[in-house]
Amino acid sequence: MTTLLEMKNVSKKYGNGTVALSDVSFSVNEGEFVSVIGPSGAGKSTLLRCINQMIQATDGEIIFDDVNVMGFKGRALRQMRTKMGMIFQNYNLVERLSVIENVLHGRLGYKSMLAGSLGLFTDDEKRQAYRLLEKLGLKEQIYRRCDQLSGGQKQRVGIARALIQNPKLMLCDEPIASLDPSSSKTIMDHLKDISDSLKITVLINLHQVDVAMNYADRIIGVSKGSIVFNGVPSELTNDNIKAIYGSDAEKLMINVEDQGRMKAAEK
Amino acid sequence: MKASPKLTNDVFAATDRLPPIKLKKLTKSNIVIRTTMIVLAVLTVYGFVTFNNQKLNFWQNLFATFANFRTIFFQPHFNHFTFSQAFEGVLITLALGLLTTIVGAVVAFFLSLLAAENLTNKTISNSVKTLVAIIRAVPTVLWVLIFAIAAGLGSVAAVIGMSFHSISYLTKAYSESFEELDEGVIEALKATGAGWWQIVFQSIVPNSLTSLISWTFMRFEVNFGVAVAMGAAAGAGGIGYEMFMSGVFYFDIREMGTITYFILAIAIILEIISIQIKARIRA
Numbered sequence: 001m002t003t004l005l006e007m008k009n010v011s012k013k014y015g016n017g018t019v020a021l022s023d024v025s026f027s028v029n030e031g032e033f034v035s036v037i038g039p040s041g042a043g044k045s046t047l048l049r050c051i052n053q054m055i056q057a058t059d060g061e062i063i064f065d066d067v068n069v070m071g072f073k074g075r076a077l078r079q080m081r082t083k084m085g086m087i088f089q090n091y092n093l094v095e096r097l098s099v100i101e102n103v104l105h106g107r108l109g110y111k112s113m114l115a116g117s118l119g120l121f122t123d124d125e126k127r128q129a130y131r132l133l134e135k136l137g138l139k140e141q142i143y144r145r146c147d148q149l150s151g152g153q154k155q156r157v158g159i160a161r162a163l164i165q166n167p168k169l170m171l172c173d174e175p176i177a178s179l180d181p182s183s184s185k186t187i188m189d190h191l192k193d194i195s196d197s198l199k200i201t202v203l204i205n206l207h208q209v210d211v212a213m214n215y216a217d218r219i220i221g222v223s224k225g226s227i228v229f230n231g232v233p234s235e236l237t238n239d240n241i242k243a244i245y246g247s248d249a250e251k252l253m254i255n256v257e258d259q260g261r262m263k264a265a266e267k
Numbered sequence: 268m269k270a271s272p273k274l275t276n277d278v279f280a281a282t283d284r285l286p287p288i289k290l291k292k293l294t295k296s297n298i299v300i301r302t303t304m305i306v307l308a309v310l311t312v313y314g315f316v317t318f319n320n321q322k323l324n325f326w327q328n329l330f331a332t333f334a335n336f337r338t339i340f341f342q343p344h345f346n347h348f349t350f351s352q353a354f355e356g357v358l359i360t361l362a363l364g365l366l367t368t369i370v371g372a373v374v375a376f377f378l379s380l381l382a383a384e385n386l387t388n389k390t391i392s393n394s395v396k397t398l399v400a401i402i403r404a405v406p407t408v409l410w411v412l413i414f415a416i417a418a419g420l421g422s423v424a425a426v427i428g429m430s431f432h433s434i435s436y437l438t439k440a441y442s443e444s445f446e447e448l449d450e451g452v453i454e455a456l457k458a459t460g461a462g463w464w465q466i467v468f469q470s471i472v473p474n475s476l477t478s479l480i481s482w483t484f485m486r487f488e489v490n491f492g493v494a495v496a497m498g499a500a501a502g503a504g505g506i507g508y509e510m511f512m513s514g515v516f517y518f519d520i521r522e523m524g525t526i527t528y529f530i531l532a533i534a535i536i537l538e539i540i541s542i543q544i545k546a547r548i549r550a
Contacts, residue, residue, distance in 0.1 A: 054454060078461075081457070081458055088454075088455060090449070092454065093452070105459060105461065106459050116465035116469065117464045117465050161459070165460070171458075
């Protein structure tokens with residue numbers, strides 16, 4: 001298996017001295033489904049945003065697809081970002097535009113300034129958008145305005161917008177944090193499918209440890225800006241949880257060891 | 268884990284032994300607001316009591332004023348111009364308002380992109396905002412008179428001055444609508460590799476289009492009113508100029524009544540159009 005993304009000693013310090021990430025190193029293989037867990041403010045979001053450089057890391061190397069992309073600017077940065085799809089907790093769609101228009105936004109990085117600004121998309125791109133929406137079960141909604149959709153539907157539009165970029169990596173920033181359990185499952189199943197069938201690497205921030213254990217090939221535990229756990233879900237122990245969340249697993253109403261055993265038994 | 272305090276039945280026990288509880292804390296801003304209100308109230312009463320009325324009889328003059336109003340509004344007539352000339356005057360005034368609104372809207376659109384904090388950085392945004400705030404602080408009439416020094420009193424000075432003020436007003440309004448867009452949406456488009464202009468036209472503009480239209484139309488209504496005043500004050504022509512001539516040169520208050528009805532009719536039409544536009548774009 002080839003390595004798609006490698007983070008080498010990545011740090012992020014803010015001007016006021018706060019350290020958001022310190023010396024983070026890990027690598028992710030092609031097609032892998034990796035979940036990042038950790039308490040609020042541990043640096044999960046910062047970690048994700050350092051990869052597509054929505055936030056500029058202060059130190060280290062980020063090797064994506066065999067190229068060190070640290071410090072990319074302008075055209076090169078935009079080109080790199082087209083290869084990384086991103087979805088968000090708050091979906092971040094343009095509410096007043098239709099579903100298909102929002103999906104087509106995923107092609108903006110490939111377009112000239114003028115064509116993109118005027119929204120001139122090719123027939124091919126439109127067909128692709130339609131096909132993606134069909135696959136995600138939103139065929140009936142393509143002309144609906146996004147503010148009329150439910151949370152789960154919005155997130156699926158977000159996934160379609162990321163997929164139409166034809167990305168190698170999907171960055172998911174707590175995609176199910178605002179969704180009900182049933183929509184959450186739909187979204188997680190779609191993401192798993194993306195990683196399994198399309199061989200797109202998925203890197204996902206999650207609050208729900210049980211969801212992470214169910215879906216992820218690998219779990220990265222983050223606490224106070226450092227990686228404290230990096231391994232397969234069945235290796236995760238209650239001690240690891242304590243190291244990540246700073247309190248005992250029982251108090252967090254989870255018991256990862258039971259869950260790990262159950263999952264192993266299923267297989 | 269720390270145990271949270273348990274609720275017991277005391278919460279419903281008699282409360283008459285507790286000291287009275289104030290609903291509002293006496294903060295600095297509360298004190299300042301109250302003091303200001305009291306001072307203003309006192310000054311208002313003082314002002315009315317100590318009017319210098321030059322021994323005029325208040326009631327007599329009040330009735331005289333109403334008599335004048337009656338002449339203006341119940342006996343309007345045409346004397347120095349015909350209906351079609353008055354209509355032409357209204358059109359000139361409307362054109363003046365429309366032209367300055369369009370010039371203002373186009374320039375303000377680009378300026379407000381620079382003024383919106385989520386599209387540029389704080390330095391640029393603050394400098395543009397300060398600049399337009401200064402321009403806005405000076406009334407439109409004064410700007411027209413300032414430009415009249417270069418262009419001479421007349422329509423040219425009126426157009427430049429009114430456009431100038433419209434630009435600053437609309438820049439503020441537009442940039443505030445732009446700033447309403449969630450930061451996350453801009454982030455999402457950046458993450459797709461979209462460039463700045465693409466973000467502007469694909470997210471900022473569609474999201475704030477309705478408020479852009481309603482602000483622009485509102486400014487058009489304001490500019491129509493200002494255009495009437497400019498006709499009188501700066502000789503910019505149109506219905507305002509006719510009113511000025513009737514009032515100041517011919518002392519024909521009946522003709523002023525006619526003109527007032529013309530302006531009123533236009534104002535009502537503009538209001539109706541504005542309500543219609545707003546109803547359509549909300550959908």
